[in-house]
Amino acid sequence: MPRIHIDATECIGCGACEELCPGVFRIRDDAVSELLVEDVTDLPCAQEAIDTCPVECLHWE
Numbered sequence: 001m002p003r004i005h006i007d008a009t010e011c012i013g014c015g016a017c018e019e020l021c022p023g024v025f026r027i028r029d030d031a032v033s034e035l036l037v038e039d040v041t042d043l044p045c046a047q048e049a050i051d052t053c054p055v056e057c058l059h060w061e
């Protein structure tokens with residue numbers, strides 16, 4: 001299953017990934033996105049989040 005890498009140093013905590021794909025991403029209390037799952041099964045919404053991230057800090061591994 002595909003995995004996603006989050007570049008935590010680039011994330012600005014905008015919340016778009018969580019809004020688009022709440023089963024995969026969650027914004028931590030310190031305003032950095034984290035993954036809720038290791039293996040991503042909902043590929044369309046994860047791809048939408050990757051494409052939407054304003055600082056392009058989400059990438060498939």
Ligand code: SF4
Binds near residue numbers: 006053058
């Ligand atoms: S969309 Fe990108 S910048 Fe915004 S919270 Fe998610 S990972 Fe961070």
